[in-house]
Amino acid sequence: MASEHVTKLAVLIDADNAQPTIAEPLLAEVAKYGTAHVKRAYGDWTSNHLKGWKEQLLTQSIQPIQQFGYTSGKNATDSAMIIDAMDLLYSGRFNGFCIVSSDSDFTRLAARIRESGLIVYGFGERKTPDPFVAACDKFIYTDILIAKPDEEQPLKPRTAAQLKQDSSLVNLLRNAVDAASDDDGWATLSGVGSIVTKQRPNFDARSYGYNKLSELITATTLFEMDRRSPGEGRPKVIYVRNKSKKATARD
CATH class of the missing domain: 3.30.420.610 (LOTUS domain-like)
Known part of the structure; x- marks a missing residue:
C-alpha cells in the first residue's frame, strides 16, 4: 500500500531575531503544514544574548548553528542561514521552508525558494517589513502563537x-x-x-x-x-x- 504523501519542511530560525518563547508554539504551528525534517537555529551561541534559547534547543530538538559575528554592524547570522537554505533547496529533499525572522534581509531568499516551486511559510513579529511578508506564501505573526495566561487576552473576538x-x-x-x-x-x-x-x-x-x-x-x-x-x-x-x-x- 502506498504511503501517504508527507510535506517535508525545513525550519530555519534566526535566533538573533526571534524570542525563545516562540519555540514550542512555533513548531506546533509548523506541524499543521507538514513535518519538520530539519530544525536549525542560527546565532552566536557564545553570546549571553541567546542564553534563553539553549533550553529550547534541547527540549524541541533544534540544532544550533554557530555563527560568530566577524565584523561589527554586519549580520553574519543572516548570511549563514541563507547559504544553508540554498544548500537545502538544491538537495531536492524538501517541499517547503519555514523562515523564522522579522528581518527584511530574507525577502529575496523567500522569493528565490518560491521560484523553485516550493512553499514558504514566514514567521515573525508585527514589525516585519511588508516586502518579506509579501514574499512568503503564508506569513504568521508570532504574537498570535504565544499564550499569555497572566495577561488579559489581547485578541478578543470582534463583534x-x-x-x-x-x-x-x-x-x-x-x-x-x-x-x-x-x-x-x-x-x-x-x-x-x-x-x-x-x-x-x-x-x-x-x-x-x-x-x-x-x-x-x-x-x-x-x-x-x-x-x-x-x-x-x-x-x-x-x-x-x-x-x-x-x-x-x-x-
Whole structure:
C-alpha cells in the first residue's frame, strides 16, 4: 500500500531575531503544514544574548548553528542561514521552508525558494517589513502563537458590527468568495481560504479573535454557510455564499 504523501519542511530560525518563547508554539504551528525534517537555529551561541534559547534547543530538538559575528554592524547570522537554505533547496529533499525572522534581509531568499516551486511559510513579529511578508506564501505573526495566561487576552473576538466596519476585511472575503464561486454563488471554504492567503499572505482569522476562517466568516453575518456531504464516509465540505447572491440566485 502506498504511503501517504508527507510535506517535508525545513525550519530555519534566526535566533538573533526571534524570542525563545516562540519555540514550542512555533513548531506546533509548523506541524499543521507538514513535518519538520530539519530544525536549525542560527546565532552566536557564545553570546549571553541567546542564553534563553539553549533550553529550547534541547527540549524541541533544534540544532544550533554557530555563527560568530566577524565584523561589527554586519549580520553574519543572516548570511549563514541563507547559504544553508540554498544548500537545502538544491538537495531536492524538501517541499517547503519555514523562515523564522522579522528581518527584511530574507525577502529575496523567500522569493528565490518560491521560484523553485516550493512553499514558504514566514514567521515573525508585527514589525516585519511588508516586502518579506509579501514574499512568503503564508506569513504568521508570532504574537498570535504565544499564550499569555497572566495577561488579559489581547485578541478578543470582534463583534459582527466591528467586522462589518472593517471594509478591507469585508472586501477581501467577498471578493474571494466571488472568485471561487460557481454559477449559484457557492464556493468551497478551502477555495476561499486559498484565494485569501494568496492575496494577503499575513491573513489569519486569529488576528480577529477566531480560531478558524469558518468561524470568522460566520461571525460577520454577511455570508451563508452550508455543510455538504460529498459521499458516504467522507467528511463534509463547507460551502460559503454572499448573502447578497441569494436573491440573485432565485431570480
